[in-house]
Amino acid sequence: MKFRQTATMVAFLGMPLAAQAQSTPDDRVRTTDAPALTISGAATIASDYRFRGVSQSDREMAVQAGITAAHDSGVYAGVWASNLAGWGTFGGANMELDLIGGYKASLGPNAALDIGLTWYMYPGGADKTDFAEPYIKLTGTRGPATLTAGAAYAPRQQAIGKWYNAGADAANGNYTDPGDRDDNLYLWGDAALAVSAAPVTLKAHIGHSRGQDGLGPNATAIAPTGAYWDWSIGADTSYRNLTLGVSYVDTDISTGRAAYLRPSFSKGQDGTGTIAGGTVLVSLTAAF
Numbered sequence: 001m002k003f004r005q006t007a008t009m010v011a012f013l014g015m016p017l018a019a020q021a022q023s024t025p026d027d028r029v030r031t032t033d034a035p036a037l038t039i040s041g042a043a044t045i046a047s048d049y050r051f052r053g054v055s056q057s058d059r060e061m062a063v064q065a066g067i068t069a070a071h072d073s074g075v076y077a078g079v080w081a082s083n084l085a086g087w088g089t090f091g092g093a094n095m096e097l098d099l100i101g102g103y104k105a106s107l108g109p110n111a112a113l114d115i116g117l118t119w120y121m122y123p124g125g126a127d128k129t130d131f132a133e134p135y136i137k138l139t140g141t142r143g144p145a146t147l148t149a150g151a152a153y154a155p156r157q158q159a160i161g162k163w164y165n166a167g168a169d170a171a172n173g174n175y176t177d178p179g180d181r182d183d184n185l186y187l188w189g190d191a192a193l194a195v196s197a198a199p200v201t202l203k204a205h206i207g208h209s210r211g212q213d214g215l216g217p218n219a220t221a222i223a224p225t226g227a228y229w230d231w232s233i234g235a236d237t238s239y240r241n242l243t244l245g246v247s248y249v250d251t252d253i254s255t256g257r258a259a260y261l262r263p264s265f266s267k268g269q270d271g272t273g274t275i276a277g278g279t280v281l282v283s284l285t286a287a288f
Helices: 002-012 167-172
Strands: 020-023 030-033 037-046 062-071 075-083 095-108 111-121 131-142 145-157 182-194 200-210 228-239 242-251 279-287
Touching: none
Parallel strands: none
Antiparallel strands: 020 030, 037 062, 037 279, 062 075, 075 095, 095 111, 111 131, 131 145, 145 182, 182 200, 200 228, 228 242, 242 279
């Protein structure tokens, strides 16, 4: 998810908590080397929580945090959490909790391959809303520019099936096709360009979702209107461990298609407003 990606990236830049002592071959002299395990994290306050262009907090503020443990072998694991729309759409605590694990391998001095899996959970909600999504990312750096290409594929699962024929059905909790299963493929590309002589990084993102075409149980959705594009453009500026981000986010989901989402995602389930239109996002992230 958009801010989760930012928080995770910041987390990997955190400083190690402790050093690990290692013995020399003759076991008489001990030296302190870089730690085998690094623990880092980040916390974010955002003006909105957009997941692939669609608001998960009804265009309201979100508080998010994550922590990551990374081993020098390339293996890592972490957790990330955010509040959601607070009127029962997702059930339980109206909170998203993601469990993340994977392996990051260096392909040279300027390239890396990252393979992992995200398990999306909604604590206190129905178990059938949880789902898994493996991913793969290839990142390359040349000078001040960094490019990332990624793919995430969620295999057929109930959580991303189309359980409702209409948004009003979802708002009223009336399943029209309970137990339906679907899959989803998300392809994306990110670009970042550090501005010389300034603590500013320009960034851009484009993504395409294809697969799930509707709302799952408790109105969960990974691509709620089937095939669509999302994109963003913006900039980050950093001071010590703080990063301020500003970006414009949008999708090509039409007004008519967005109407399917409103009864479940809009405040009070009143069916007003849009959560897939263009907006300016502002976030403040602290790394630790």
